[in-house]
Amino acid sequence: MGSRIVSFELCGREVEVLVSPMATLQSVLRSQLGYTGTKEGCRQGGCGSCTVLVDGEPMMSCLLPVEDVEGRRVTTIEGIAPVAGLAPIQQAFIEKNAFQCGYCTPGMVVLTKTLLDHHPSPSRDEIIDALGGNVCRCTGYAPIIEAIEAAAAGATTDAGRDAGDWPDPSGER
Amino acid sequence: MAKLRGTGIAAVNYPTGMNLGGDPSQALIHATTSGSFVVALSSTDLGQGLRTVIGQIAAETLGVAADEVVIDTADTDTGPHCMGTFASRATHRVGNAVKAAAEEARTALLEVAALELNAPVGGLVLDGFGNVLVAGDPGRCVRVAEVASKAQFEYGRTISGRGAYMKPKSPVDPETGAMDPDSTEAHACTIAEVEVDTETGQVAVLGIRSAYEVGRQVNPALVRGQIVGGAWMGMSHALYETTEPYYPNPDHKPKDFSEYVMPGPAELPEIDCVVLEVPSSTGPYGVKGVGEMTANSPIPAIVNAIYHACGVRVDDLPVTPEKILRGLEAKWATESAAAAGGR
Numbered sequence A: 001m002g003s004r005i006v007s008f009e010l011c012g013r014e015v016e017v018l019v020s021p022m023a024t025l026q027s028v029l030r031s032q033l034g035y036t037g038t039k040e041g042c043r044q045g046g047c048g049s050c051t052v053l054v055d056g057e058p059m060m061s062c063l064l065p066v067e068d069v070e071g072r073r074v075t076t077i078e079g080i081a082p083v084a085g086l087a088p089i090q091q092a093f094i095e096k097n098a099f100q101c102g103y104c105t106p107g108m109v110v111l112t113k114t115l116l117d118h119h120p121s122p123s124r125d126e127i128i129d130a131l132g133g134n135v136c137r138c139t140g141y142a143p144i145i146e147a148i149e150a151a152a153a154g155a156t157t158d159a160g161r162d163a164g165d166w167p168d169p170s171g172e173r
Numbered sequence B: 001m002a003k004l005r006g007t008g009i010a011a012v013n014y015p016t017g018m019n020l021g022g023d024p025s026q027a028l029i030h031a032t033t034s035g036s037f038v039v040a041l042s043s044t045d046l047g048q049g050l051r052t053v054i055g056q057i058a059a060e061t062l063g064v065a066a067d068e069v070v071i072d073t074a075d076t077d078t079g080p081h082c083m084g085t086f087a088s089r090a091t092h093r094v095g096n097a098v099k100a101a102a103e104e105a106r107t108a109l110l111e112v113a114a115l116e117l118n119a120p121v122g123g124l125v126l127d128g129f130g131n132v133l134v135a136g137d138p139g140r141c142v143r144v145a146e147v148a149s150k151a152q153f154e155y156g157r158t159i160s161g162r163g164a165y166m167k168p169k170s171p172v173d174p175e176t177g178a179m180d181p182d183s184t185e186a187h188a189c190t191i192a193e194v195e196v197d198t199e200t201g202q203v204a205v206l207g208i209r210s211a212y213e214v215g216r217q218v219n220p221a222l223v224r225g226q227i228v229g230g231a232w233m234g235m236s237h238a239l240y241e242t243t244e245p246y247y248p249n250p251d252h253k254p255k256d257f258s259e260y261v262m263p264g265p266a267e268l269p270e271i272d273c274v275v276l277e278v279p280s281s282t283g284p285y286g287v288k289g290v291g292e293m294t295a296n297s298p299i300p301a302i303v304n305a306i307y308h309a310c311g312v313r314v315d316d317l318p319v320t321p322e323k324i325l326r327g328l329e330a331k332w333a334t335e336s337a338a339a340a341g342g343r
Ligand code: FES
Pocket: A039, A040, A041, A042, A043, A044, A045, A046, A047, A048, A049, A050, A051, A060, A061, A062, A063
């Protein structure tokens, strides 16, 4: 099997990338496209630090062959914030001190985005359920849960922004 | 079979850093041409907030705004020496080194400002907002950024400072055994509340409540973050984590991340703390340290609470359901033997 070109929508922008067989979305994002916000904790589905949204649903990008996102819509942490400033979810994480080393944070924020898209005012149990696959070694989870509750109470998600506002970390715009 | 509740208590006196000789940290500071200050360190921020706290200490000492300070911990090969960030030592040890370096850099800054303002060094003050003023004559002032620029382009001088901190060696007196075993001690006391299921051996931690005395808090939000995260980590050590569950037998070793057991958000107890501040005489601005120590007292507090709940004393961590069930069986066997013997 040789390399092939895969195209998909990444944070509102069409990308085409030449990939080797079975390359994961995670490695293509980080090594080929310069989207290093998606982290690499375990590369085996055990930590959630690599969580991205595919067509709005959370997926662990370390387990996902990039060919599987052909023609689909991928949102990484780079697509959560507006070009200037922060998304309300990110602001809530700062205000609640919901990170220390920050390694779990991109996955947690992306997960929160989809949680709030589906359940604008989740119960504490729904939040805990949603966090089940994402590990944090530093914070003890309490500040993360508080941040998600605060973001939900602010009743603001970043829906409705047009694609032109997505930042482009590769600088190609 | 029942769910039994218990409460346990434990306290820790935590000597900040390593104390039997040495444990140095050093810092270098210099001003850039734009008047910001770069603090070069080999002390790593692994999430505990070192860059924030050290930046605050440097800014306070220099007399400039915190966002004018850049903490550069880029490379332990090329930076000034540091023993490392562990043992709750960084705020105290690195903070002391940075404070000394900032004092020297501040003097260098004021010497150039004195030339600019044509005033004695001793009569100058920094306002914390980027200005050097002549005390008692507010009309005469100059921007720190301008001083930094002129130092380099007109006076050919550096604005820089060196700082080091080292706990002096303390030999043991052979007659009395007396020595100075620590540079400062922080303290904590934790009360844990648990519920033990005597059918499954599962322990639910319901609450971890602590009082801490950590000297002066440089950044209260970060102190609380350490305490809350440390309480969770202590619970994790007490009940879940091990790389050798049947040591020295290698059975059931976790082979990868997915098999290494830790509590998740569903197991989260109520965590709360109060923080008292008794400034230390040896730390910069009275700090002690509050990092690693936060995972200490929750562990024996939880183990004591389990004993209080069900009468099983486990002295081998983690306290797994299996150990509790074996302990309960042994306890019940002893109790029924005693009852039979007493008949
Ligand atoms: S890196 Fe994908 S789950 Fe850990």
